[in-house]
Amino acid sequence: EAQVTQNPRYLITVTGKKLTVTCSQNMNHEYMSWYRQDPGLGLRQIYYSMNVEVTDKGDVPEGYKVSRKEKRNFPLILESPSPNQTSLYFCASSLGFGSANEKLFFGSGTQLSVL
């Protein structure tokens, strides 16, 4: 089954404790991206990657890191989480270029709480 797999689904942590949220897709998609969703603010892009070893900042990259060492994986790293990073996070992927290839497929989401 074609899918984007995110783990964990729920995560509670404390300020300053490094964490990683994993994302993997099995559709051979070139493009992968991370979003955070907050009430009233919609989905905001954190980082994206057009291909292996190619990453770029989105609209709200502060406090986050990403890497794209393999095509299928795109982990999100919070080196020193803070309470303002409490949010619902989504990983998404698409073929990338071309009108028909912009359609985004989303993972099931990670609800993160930073205490």
Add this chain to the structure above:
Amino acid sequence: QKEVEQNSGPLSVPEGAIASLNCTYSDRGSQSFFWYRQYSGKSPELIMFIYSNGDKEDGRFTAQLNTASQYVSLLIRDSQPSDSATYLCAVNIGRYSSASKIIFGSGTRLSIRP
């Protein structure tokens, strides 16, 4: 001004009626437009996309695009309780067809009352 604006709702529509959801965007050069549906606690899923002026129909859903007035609409005919969800409008503000320039609105919550 936000790049993609939607009325947050909630929009309440009786079952069987037409639900009309609207979205305006600021970048006149935008070329691709999407509607995603998001059930509470779930991830967004694509239900419609439109690239040219006019209407595009898919089952009970119709997307309408007016680039002169910079708005895109989603009509849901014969609304069902299962249509109750948040609908996210997304616009590609880039000059090239790349998923990296897709901006989302904050969503409209739709409630279909039996």
